[in-house]
Amino acid sequence: MEAGKHDRGRSGASIPGRFVAEAGLTVPRTVLIVSPYFPPSNLACVHRARHLANHLPAAGWTPIILCVDDRFYEQDPDPLLGSLVSPELEIVRVPALHARMTRRFGIGDLSLRAWSALSSRAADLLSARRIDAVLITGSPFYPMLMSRWIEPKFGVPVVLDFQDPWVSAWGADQKPLSKAGLSHQLALRLEGPALRKARFVTSVSTRQNEELAARHSWLDASRMAALPIGGDPGDLDLLRAMPDIRRSRLDPAMINLSYVGTALPRSHGLFRVLFKGLAEMRARQPGLAARLRLHFIGTSNQANDSETFSILPLAEAEGVADLVAEIPRRLAYAEALGLMARSHGLLLVGSDEAHYTASKIYPALLTKRPYLSLFHRLSSAHALLAAAGGGIHFSFTDANGLAGLPQDIAAGLERLALDPASLGQPRQDHLEPFSARAIAGSYAAIFDGLR
Known part of the structure; x- marks a missing residue:
């Protein structure tokens, strides 16, 4: 493998942090953040590390990012998203095996392709630098296995951050001998060893932490925290940098309601109910329905x-495909943010799993557009949206509750289309605890407590 790249910012100096006294000297406290993907990747998993990299310095910690060089990503880069990263940030980039070679053997996971480089570079940094904590965030999850040797060998505590479940209900439903089923079996075997040596564990929801603790009874609940990805108001600066040509995705003559993000398999039941509600709305308001367009992007x-159209077949089954437009391709972050900001309203749809917390709700709330949401009642996303306001909120606890929602959703779609001003805007005091700055402060407090 070729040598990795080491970016030290424009001046070559690390970001200044808070200082602590040690042996009569002052040294900055530093955290190594291991995140295989990092901007200019536009995958959703980059935002945890991006937010922390930008906001930890104000909370007294100097971040170093250890990631894979973007030349080895399979997705096109998102330069505008990359522009939101501080130019002073220290980034250590390592190479990986090329996917076109490893996929011949059924391996595409970036962290596996870069396993050797990530592990050896982490060890080099821990040997040569004063590093006070290590945060490993996933997915991908395999780098979490480095926790087994980092503290025993270097005396540096490790925090593991689960942005999604490594062991998931969806994985358990897969055929045992399928690739997804085998990955699930591997996750079952590896999650425990990774957690054993971790000093602290975070995930995006309390429910996810409870499920981790149920699988591993020895986990100490006092060493766990639920910290959502959050949102950064500074991201709205991207809207001013976007080319105007991207405005053409929405027809200005229509009332455009937009869903932006992945349509997960366990979300399909919720989309079916949404379309049943749309069909009921058209039955009683055909003129309004003719002016309505529901967009599902990425x-x-x-x-x-x-x-790969996963939404249109569901709309066709409910007889409303003519009111629906789907673009399977994931948009660059800036384009997705701009599309939400220019929509008349937003559709925020979760999953039938209670632990599910959609990271996309935070940028959606930043745009201050009115919305209609549909989440499991125990989801932290539903609790946040209902408390913050600014939209119409639907929830359920089981399949029967979900099946009973179409009439209410029909009325909600009417209100969102005809009277969005009546919904007001999200309360900023409820959103501040979920800002990137506040989340970074929570991580800084965790790191402070590790010593």
Whole structure:
């Protein structure tokens, strides 16, 4: 493998942090953040590390990012998203095996392709630098296995951050001998060893932490925290940098309601109910329905996929496909943010799993557009949206509750289309605890407590 790249910012100096006294000297406290993907990647998993990299310095910690060089990503880069990263940030980039070679053997996971480089570079940094904590965030999850040797060998505590479940209900439903089923079996075997040596564990929801603790009874609940991805108001600066040509996705003559993000398999039941509600709305308001267009953008989560339609078949089954437009290809972050900001209203749809917390709700709330949401009642996303306001909120606890919602959703769609001003805007005091700055402060407090 070729040598990795080491970016030290424009001046070559690290970001200044808070200082602590040690042996009569002052040294900055530093955290190594291991995140295989990092901007200019536009995958959803980059935002945790991006937010922390930008906001930890104000909370007294100097971040170093350890990631894979973007030349080895399979997705096209998002330069505008990359522009939101501080130019002073220290980024250590390592090479990986090329996917075109490893996929012949059924391996595409970036962290596996870069396993050797990530592990050896982490060890080099821990040997040569004063590092006070290590945060490993996933997915991808395999780098979390580095926790087994980092503290025993270097005396540096490790925090593991689960942005999604490594062991998931969806994985358990897969055929045992399928690739997804085998990945699930591997996750079952590896999650425990990774957690054993971690000093602290975070995830995006309390429910996800409870599920981790149920699988591993030895986990100490006092060493766990639920910290959502959050949102950064500074991201709205991207809207001013976007080319105007991207405005053509929405027809200005229509009332455009937009869903932006992956359509997960366990979300399909919720989309069916949404379309049943749309069909009921058209039955009683055909004129309004003719002016309405529901957009579903980036549903495949693949940057180069323009053919995998998962939403249109659901709309066709309910007889409303003519009111629905789907673009499977995942948009660049800036374009997705701009599309939400220019929509008349937003559709925020979760999953039938209670732990599910959609990271996309935070940028959606930043745009201050009115919305209609549909989440499991125990989801932290539903609790946040209901408390913050600014939209119409639907929830359920089981299949029967979900099946009973179409009439209410029909009325909600009417209100969102005809009287969005009546919904007001989200209360900023409820959103501040979920800002990137506040979340970074929570992580800084965790790091402070590790010593």
